[in-house]
Amino acid sequence: MSPVSPDNDRIILGLGCSSGHDSGASLIAGGRLLAAIEEERLTRKKHDSDFPMQSIRFCLDRAGISGDRVDQVVIGWTPRGHYLKKAGILVHKSMSPRVMRRKAAFLRNLHYGTLNDGRTVRMLFPNASVHFIEHHMAHAASSFYASPFDRASILSLDGRGEWSTGLLGLGDGSGIVKIRESFWPQSLGLLYLAFTRYLGFGNHDEYKVMGLAAYGEPVHLDEMRKIFRFDPETIFHVDTAYIQHQSYSGCAKGDYWTSLVEKTFGPPRKDSQEITRTHMDIACSLQARLNEVGVEIAGNLVQSTGIDNLCLAGGVCLNGVMNYQIHKQLSLDNIYIQPASNDGGVSLGAALYGYHAIGGNREKIGFDHAYWGSGFTNEEIEQELGNYRIAARRLADVPGTVARLLVDGKIIGWFQGRSELGPRALGSRSIIADPRPAENKDIVNARIKFREEFRPFAPSVMEEHCAEWFDLDISSPYMLMIPTVREDKRGIIQAVTHVDGTARPQTVSRTANPRYHALIEEFYRLTGCPLILNTSFNVKGEPIVDSPADALRCFFSTGLDYLVMGDFIISKSMVYDEIDGIDKGESARGVGATAREPEAG
Ligand SMILES: [Fe+2]
Known part of the structure; x- marks a missing residue:
């Protein structure tokens, strides 16, 4: 059933596109955010810059509506933005014909790329008003309107928008004033x-x-x-x-x-x-x-x-x-700071701008977590496992069992709830491990992530224990603060303490992600350590997994020990009993067992 009221709810679609990377879409209906996702998660193309067709389809599906039901589309990039300044580069410095041609082509792309996107939008959404807003205004909106503040100073800094590279602003109620x-x-x-x-x-x-x-x-x-x-x-x-x-x-x-x-x-x-x-x-x-x-x-x-x-x-x-x-x-x-501070969050800013600045609404939409992407029920996960003929076991106590496996040194793919908005895995599409042994960093790197060894792994910590372990007394739910680890704790959590004694904690609250919080709480009960190692569920160079099929592909192509999707646990040593009956050859070590409840210390 559609979560959208058939007549009353005003539907606003925000789009991030034309900036050259990280496009996406977000949808607000009746003052509630229903979906926000980056195109790369669905197309599997890292930093995908294409027009966010799949993200749009995802948002409409999530709302249970078709394109003609959308009232307003807001695009976080404008072809008119700072046009004179852009034109100025044609007479900037070098005037050789070759450079002039390249500059002109650059400007043409900058201008018409957005206009083409606008034309596509008008075809897809015939009943919607279409608005182009400046890129940095979309960045500013993504933070201020998602924040809990009625008034705030706003600072936006990036590589480049249409022409601006930074913005200072003042957010007040439903408006943002550029300073x-x-x-x-x-x-x-x-x-x-x-x-x-x-x-x-x-x-x-x-x-x-x-x-x-x-x-x-x-x-x-x-x-x-x-x-x-x-x-x-x-x-x-x-x-x-x-x-x-x-x-x-x-x-x-x-x-x-x-x-x-x-x-x-x-x-x-x-x-x-x-x-x-x-x-x-x-x-x-x-x-x-x-x-x-x-x-x-x-x-x-x-x-x-x-x-x-x-x-x-x-x-x-x-x-x-x-x-x-x-x-x-x-x-x-x-x-x-909202979780997709980069261009991946521009669609969120555009949708929020449509709701607040254009619509005049002061009341916040309640952006209190990052989980606005794809979600799958246990039934859908079971069906996908069946499609691939994969044996799995349904767990009675997911947090308890997984915590025991972590203590036992297992590295686990953790696929739960709706996928996160932004570049960080925040306990929905995460690879998790025990944060204490120093060698866990090397194990995760060598068996799964294949990334540069100098890069640190981050901890997810129970919010209520954060200040005991890190020099951080405010919440940081999106991993966007890097404090020092308390000196007496550095020797305990070696896999997540960087060489300079810092870490990038995600503070996990019971309300924002109950199952993830319950897992860490269980790990804490077993070990006295209220945090776990959390890194994004992907291999180097790929977007974070989004669907069960993505997760299975990543699981079977890396050295992960277990994959936990919804209530199901999947081990690589699954069902080989039938083979035993027809092939008397020697079983390869470790693959002869029927799936059983994982043993953990
Ligand atoms: Fe940007």
């Missing part, structure tokens, strides 16, 4: 990306640099201070003598940095090259400077508005090290 913007080529997101590439990583790998930074010392902080700084008029300033953003937009060939960076820090690292102390120090210095600039921007904003509720948004605010410094150094306890 200031920063514009390309000034961009903290692109600056961090430039160094990410300089250090031998790829686009979207900024989190690797953040992880690497913990190994280094900020010996290049003075040089970094020359490259970028806080600016009260333009939010921040990046010295373009060092960072060459033209290439990012297809406007010039070459790398994202100038020869001055190489003169200052040495030659760039190739992705096949070993990571040295020098690379760690550069990453550390970059992160230390970002912390300084981020704290200064946020501090200045809060001081100027006089409102110390702070909403953070944009891809740069996925940087939990910076976020934590903003919280700590400015003593700001009311900080809000």
Whole structure:
């Protein structure tokens, strides 16, 4: 049955598209958020930038409606945004015909890509009003309207929207007032990306640099201070003598940095090259400077508005090290960041903007968890297992059994409830393990994740115990703060404590995710440790699993011990009794057993 009232409920569809990565859709009906998902989860294409057709279909299915029932579509990107500024790049610097052609093609794509999306939207939703809003306004809306605050200072920072790269704003009731913007080529997101590439990583790998930074010392902080700084008029300033953003937009060939960076820090690292102390120090210095600039921007904003509720948004605010410094150094306890602070959350911001700013609604929709994606009943999971002829066992006590398996050293695929919005697994599509033995980090890496060994794993901690284990006395349900682990606890939770003594905890509340909380609580009862290791349920380079079929594929192609989906547990040593009857050959060690209730210590 459709959860939507046939006549009364106003249906608002938010779309994130045209920005070049992480498209998606969100749907609000009658003032309730019914669905929010990123396209990559459904198409299985990491950072999918295509028009979010599958996400739209998912949202409509979830609401049980067809496209002609939608009243309003809001797109988090506008073709008109900062048009004169865009046109200005045609006369910027190099005027050779070749560069001019490339610049013109870039602008054309920027403009018509969005218009084409708009045309598609009008065909799909013939009865809807269609609104284009600025990208950073969508980021700002995604944070402020999802937050519990009636009034808040808002800071959005990313690589680039239509032309703006940052926004300071003031949220008040149903409205957001823009205070200031920063514009390309000034961009903290692109600056961090430039160094990410300089250090031998790829686009979207900024989190690797953040992880690497913990190994280094900020010996290049003075040089970094020359490259970028806080600016009260333009939010921040990046010295373009060092960072060459033209290439990012297809406007010039070459790398994202100038020869001055190489003169200052040495030659760039190739992705096949070993990571040295020098690379760690550069990453550390970059992160230390970002912390300084981020704290200064946020501090200045809060001081100027006089409102110390702070909403953070944009891809740069996925940087939990910076976020934590903003919280700590400015003593700001009311900080809000929604789980998809990057472009994956633009559709949420667009839908919320439609509901609040366009619709004039002040009352919040109650965004109090991240679980707005695909969900499957036990019956649907059972059917999928049957399709693949997979033997499974239905558990009477899921949290209790899984906790005992974790204590016994098993690595488990945990597939429960609706999938999470955003880049972090938060206990719906997670790989979980005992956080205590240091070797568990290497085991998860070697058997499942196949990722860089310098990257840390995160803990999911019972919210009520967080402050005992981490220097964090506010909740962080979406893993967007990186505090230090209390010194006396570091030796206990070695698999989730980073080399510099920090961790990226997810605080889990009983209300937001009852089954996940019950699991950790059971683990706590058995061990005295109120947290578990939680990493995303995927292999390197793939989106997080979304459907049971995705989970099964990942399970059978990695070294996971068990997969727990809904109430079912699946082991790789399943049913071979029939083979025993017809083939007298030797059983391979460990695969002869019929599925039985897992034994755990
Ligand atoms: Fe963005």
